[in-house]
Amino acid sequence: MEPSLRYLLPRAILTIVLLTILIAGCSNNGPTNGGFSVNPNSPLDWTHTIGPMLNAYCSACHSGPAPQSGFNATSYNSVISHVTANGNRVVLPGDPGASELLSRVKGQGFPRMPPGGNIGSDNIQAIEDWISNGAPENLSSGN
Numbered sequence: 001m002e003p004s005l006r007y008l009l010p011r012a013i014l015t016i017v018l019l020t021i022l023i024a025g026c027s028n029n030g031p032t033n034g035g036f037s038v039n040p041n042s043p044l045d046w047t048h049t050i051g052p053m054l055n056a057y058c059s060a061c062h063s064g065p066a067p068q069s070g071f072n073a074t075s076y077n078s079v080i081s082h083v084t085a086n087g088n089r090v091v092l093p094g095d096p097g098a099s100e101l102l103s104r105v106k107g108q109g110f111p112r113m114p115p116g117g118n119i120g121s122d123n124i125q126a127i128e129d130w131i132s133n134g135a136p137e138n139l140s141s142g143n
């Protein structure tokens, strides 16, 4: 191998490897990172489905001592009782159309949540069904 090639080739390969890692990292880097898939065998309630879902997609910004817009997405009571800056309930049990949670994840009327992301149609459908069913906290008789 020519001396200059022996010098350049490993560097070229290293550059390609590093770029590949960087690009893969970036495309994965949105707020939807982590993700959540509805388990059809789990009860459609806060404890088993909606809580873990919002934890995966929302808690990065909506938890802790200073959540975005004062909205804490990590507890049932705060999600059920929160009134948004637009004067809407985040969740109005039984009325998905009046629940800003649904319009936010659909990106209808308000900036989509998570910003720049999309939780996917199965998760959106689960939120809609959960609210239609009265937004129960825990349907299982056990815990």
Ligand code: HEC
Residues within 6 Å of the ligand: 031, 054, 057, 058, 059, 060, 061, 062, 068, 069, 070, 071, 073, 083, 084, 085, 086, 090, 100, 101, 104, 105, 111, 113, 114, 115, 119
């Ligand atoms: C990367 C940070 C980030 C993530 C992740 C995020 N949000 Fe937000 N959220 C914001 C910001 C910033 C605002 C304030 C701007 C606005 O109202 O659009 C906001 C506002 C909101 C509001 C309005 C609250 C109010 O009191 O006015 C709701 C509801 C909301 N987010 C729900 C969600 C839900 C549900 C998720 C997860 C599916 C989520 N957000 C994920 C940053 C985030």
